[in-house]
Amino acid sequence: MSRIGKLPVNIPAGVTISIDNGVVTVKGPKGELKQEINPNITVEIEGNVCNVTRPNDEKENRAMHGLYRSLINNMVIGVSEGYKKTLELVGVGYRASNNGQVLELSLGYTHAIYLGLAPEIKVQTVSERNQNPLIVLESCDKQLLGQVCAKIRSFRKPEPYKGKGVKFQGEVVRRKAGKTAGK
Numbered sequence: 084m085s086r087i088g089k090l091p092v093n094i095p096a097g098v099t100i101s102i103d104n105g106v107v108t109v110k111g112p113k114g115e116l117k118q119e120i121n122p123n124i125t126v127e128i129e130g131n132v133c134n135v136t137r138p139n140d141e142k143e144n145r146a147m148h149g150l151y152r153s154l155i156n157n158m159v160i161g162v163s164e165g166y167k168k169t170l171e172l173v174g175v176g177y178r179a180s181n182n183g184q185v186l187e188l189s190l191g192y193t194h195a196i197y198l199g200l201a202p203e204i205k206v207q208t209v210s211e212r213n214q215n216p217l218i219v220l221e222s223c224d225k226q227l228l229g230q231v232c233a234k235i236r237s238f239r240k241p242e243p244y245k246g247k248g249v250k251f252q253g254e255v256v257r258r259k260a261g262k263t264a265g266k
Contacts, residue, residue: 088148092133092156095163100133100155102126107155111162114203114223118158124151133159161223168232170218171254174239174247179208179216186218190239190249204231217252 094100098111107126108117120126123144127134135152137144160166172179178189186206188196200206203224209217218235222228232251241248243259250256 086149088135088137088145088152090152092135092152092159094128094131094133094159096131098159098163100128100159102128107158109155109158109162111159111223113162113165116158116162116224118151118154120151121147124148126151126155157225161225165221165223166225166228167219167221168228169252170220170232170235171250171252172216172218173241173250177216177239177247177249178210179218180210181206181208186235188235188238191247196238198235200231201227203227 098109101108101110102120105120105122106117107120108115123138124147125136125138127136133155135148135155137148172188172190174191176189176191180187184200184202184204184206186198186200186208188198190196203222204227205221207219207221209219220228220231222231236249236251239248241250241254241256243257244261246256246258248256
């Protein structure tokens with residue numbers, strides 16, 4: 084059996100899970116999420132526990148067993164607690180500001196970068212004196228949050244020589260030694 088797939092998903096108070104025609108809907112205080120489930124995988128709700136089972140040990144079913152259990156668990160955590168990621172802008176003159184759901188980034192290019200964010204994501208920018216600017220993103224959808232963070236990071240990835248770029252807070256960038264002077 085799949086070690087992850089056979090674990091039950093605990094449903095906290097205030098969260099409801101419903102299954103309708105192969106679509107699992109999870110509702111909670113932070114929002115509502117939906118996920119289509121493969122017809123081979125069955126999802127059963129017993130009290131405040133949700134179990135995911137598979138019909139047999141075929142390779143495809145084994146792979147999907149743990150996947151759908153993890154997706155449902157991520158949805159339950161998202162609608163009850165939510166997810167939060169913080170990006171840090173390292174570099175001279177790198178700035179970030181937001182106007183509603185539009186994020187404006189100055190990352191050393193000749194132009195500013197404007198990024199429109201989905202309404203499910205809450206964005207906040209923090210700029211303090213003598214500190215690197217921070218972008219704080221919050222959402223109930225873990226997949227969407229990670230995708231938006233990856234998009235923002237792709238505008239200027241951290242480089243190994245000076246460490247400049249957009250990185251996750253607490254991320255360690257492996258540094259390289261530059262060229263040494265000649266004779």
